[in-house]
Amino acid sequence: MTPIPNLNIVPFVSVDNMMKLILKIGIEKFLTDLAAYVEDDFLRWESFDKTARVAAHSIDGVIELMPASDHSLYAFKYVNGHPKNTREGRQTVTAFGLLADVSNGYPTLLSEMTILTALRTAATSAVAAKYLAPKNAHTMAIIGNGAQSEFQAMAFKAMLGIKNLRLYDVDPAATKKCTANLKKFGFDITPCGSVEEAMHGVQIVTTATADKQCATILSDNLVGAGLHINAIGGDCPGKTELHRDILLRSDIFVEYPPQTRIEGEIQQLPEDHPVQELWQVIAGQAQGRKSAGQITLFDSVGFAIEDFSALRYVRDQVRQTPFFEELDMLADPDDPRDLFGMILRAA
Amino acid sequence: MTPIPNLNIVPFVSVDNMMKLILKIGIEKFLTDLAAYVEDDFLRWESFDKTARVAAHSIDGVIELMPASDHSLYAFKYVNGHPKNTREGRQTVTAFGLLADVSNGYPTLLSEMTILTALRTAATSAVAAKYLAPKNAHTMAIIGNGAQSEFQAMAFKAMLGIKNLRLYDVDPAATKKCTANLKKFGFDITPCGSVEEAMHGVQIVTTATADKQCATILSDNLVGAGLHINAIGGDCPGKTELHRDILLRSDIFVEYPPQTRIEGEIQQLPEDHPVQELWQVIAGQAQGRKSAGQITLFDSVGFAIEDFSALRYVRDQVRQTPFFEELDMLADPDDPRDLFGMILRAA
Numbered sequence: 204m205t206p207i208p209n210l211n212i213v214p215f216v217s218v219d220n221m222m223k224l225i226l227k228i229g230i231e232k233f234l235t236d237l238a239a240y241v242e243d244d245f246l247r248w249e250s251f252d253k254t255a256r257v258a259a260h261s262i263d264g265v266i267e268l269m270p271a272s273d274h275s276l277y278a279f280k281y282v283n284g285h286p287k288n289t290r291e292g293r294q295t296v297t298a299f300g301l302l303a304d305v306s307n308g309y310p311t312l313l314s315e316m317t318i319l320t321a322l323r324t325a326a327t328s329a330v331a332a333k334y335l336a337p338k339n340a341h342t343m344a345i346i347g348n349g350a351q352s353e354f355q356a357m358a359f360k361a362m363l364g365i366k367n368l369r370l371y372d373v374d375p376a377a378t379k380k381c382t383a384n385l386k387k388f389g390f391d392i393t394p395c396g397s398v399e400e401a402m403h404g405v406q407i408v409t410t411a412t413a414d415k416q417c418a419t420i421l422s423d424n425l426v427g428a429g430l431h432i433n434a435i436g437g438d439c440p441g442k443t444e445l446h447r448d449i450l451l452r453s454d455i456f457v458e459y460p461p462q463t464r465i466e467g468e469i470q471q472l473p474e475d476h477p478v479q480e481l482w483q484v485i486a487g488q489a490q491g492r493k494s495a496g497q498i499t500l501f502d503s504v505g506f507a508i509e510d511f512s513a514l515r516y517v518r519d520q521v522r523q524t525p526f527f528e529e530l531d532m533l534a535d536p537d538d539p540r541d542l543f544g545m546i547l548r549a550a
Numbered sequence: 551m552t553p554i555p556n557l558n559i560v561p562f563v564s565v566d567n568m569m570k571l572i573l574k575i576g577i578e579k580f581l582t583d584l585a586a587y588v589e590d591d592f593l594r595w596e597s598f599d600k601t602a603r604v605a606a607h608s609i610d611g612v613i614e615l616m617p618a619s620d621h622s623l624y625a626f627k628y629v630n631g632h633p634k635n636t637r638e639g640r641q642t643v644t645a646f647g648l649l650a651d652v653s654n655g656y657p658t659l660l661s662e663m664t665i666l667t668a669l670r671t672a673a674t675s676a677v678a679a680k681y682l683a684p685k686n687a688h689t690m691a692i693i694g695n696g697a698q699s700e701f702q703a704m705a706f707k708a709m710l711g712i713k714n715l716r717l718y719d720v721d722p723a724a725t726k727k728c729t730a731n732l733k734k735f736g737f738d739i740t741p742c743g744s745v746e747e748a749m750h751g752v753q754i755v756t757t758a759t760a761d762k763q764c765a766t767i768l769s770d771n772l773v774g775a776g777l778h779i780n781a782i783g784g785d786c787p788g789k790t791e792l793h794r795d796i797l798l799r800s801d802i803f804v805e806y807p808p809q810t811r812i813e814g815e816i817q818q819l820p821e822d823h824p825v826q827e828l829w830q831v832i833a834g835q836a837q838g839r840k841s842a843g844q845i846t847l848f849d850s851v852g853f854a855i856e857d858f859s860a861l862r863y864v865r866d867q868v869r870q871t872p873f874f875e876e877l878d879m880l881a882d883p884d885d886p887r888d889l890f891g892m893i894l895r896a897a
Binding site for chain 2: 283306530
């Protein structure tokens, strides 16, 4: 038996260390590199164990566990969604995640994922847009300027070169915050007074609102030929952002159909409405954008494999840095059968 | 909005702190108090959201997530089971768990659960035996003297006054370890050379072996009238310990039938074989032991509500101690919509 040192230890990336890691790498490089990990894992989509998330619903929100495994690594994310939280100074969504070794079940990384989820959502949106947005797109509308908006802007700039942003939020303070946060990154930003105004002359629209009802953020008449719609906010049962007529005119791309049919915009459509799985486009098994006039829709709800990719990326990056703590999380008696003796000896 | 201090912090109980907490409280008191929490939660069984565990199986083992919620608190446990691990100096089973507030989804406790699972398993066994074992039981056989054995002995001593133990393991070194660990707790211990010898004159038998195959640890001829069988080791598909004929002669008590039918001893029986849910016995809705000659079997596989109880107990106890660390696990920007700005300001 070869002794393995520190079997009890699990590396932990705190919120503070995650921010330090992001700043060290640089936000745009972090997003681009993370997107490469997401694309890598989408390429080998069929080798993953996939399950729809395990959700515990309550009156105020939902708590979910999202596991995924590629038979070598196992990951899961804990994530909540409680829209009323912001009224109490809390985040609507908080998350943390874990990576483990499938061969022995030992956790190998614990990480905050509130920030990391925002990054992986934006990176995945940009990966989808790479295959679906019209060529030479230069201007994006962002409807909903909350916590996710800047991450989307940065990912689309880093990966698609989108520099012109048209921002709208029902709360002008949100647009102001988003504009201020992005100002030093070289965008040309136009704050807008309405959705109509924001949609003027854009090739891409990102909808990222936070209401927990079926809402019509985007009405049918605002969606012209050739648009790519990156729909982020419709991500749970009863929460949608797009008018149904838009869906009927679009070619719809999704992450994992069994989950998106329940949580995405397509919950408004019959269960057999045709959709295209994004991984097949990335793998070259299906076509992305086919024509300049086509309306493409990425109906994003967020899938466990993206969290798997994100944790894998952080594990690979954080190793070479001091940005993690060592958690004494796993009992490691000298003789594995002597757990009780270990307690006695601790006295 | 009332500012809530330290929204980013989740208390964490490490392995070291768990051992300190147990030693401070005392192992027997810890087991007895924990059993009261388990009994409390079994009494309100119907108010829980229950799901069979979410398992990711691989060639070498399994990784499971076990969630449970009572609509006020949410708990889940991460646990692996890898029988080959001991050959590499690792634990077969490691675990950690989390408690969260259902109303806002924020985690309120992260804890090691390798040790805690051993304690809650033993406490639950003793709760079952309180209702099922023959009155005035004084002697217990323990077949399988691995990591769980001493915890079982301590729980049965603390709660049922069992002081005479007859120990057997295929590996005499395990029996020796168990005997040595228990010697200072006032037991009368008889190490035995065979299962037959261990079963001599006992009123209770605990089977806690670790093989991952269908084994016959206990054969039919060894089970006499009036015995209570506490079957711990048969706890996953393909892993059983008792001869099928024993099951047919026993009244069988289980935690959560949908899970036990897959994982417990009763996987050997037809799906409609009658079993009694333990919570109904505790709640007075069904009878436990009915006669002196009856054979009772607690077909234990371990259920998420027991982990819920254990985490709840640790949360209540650890508060008044220094035995926890503060983990910076939840992103907490001043403005919940300004996650991106928080990263920028960290620079």
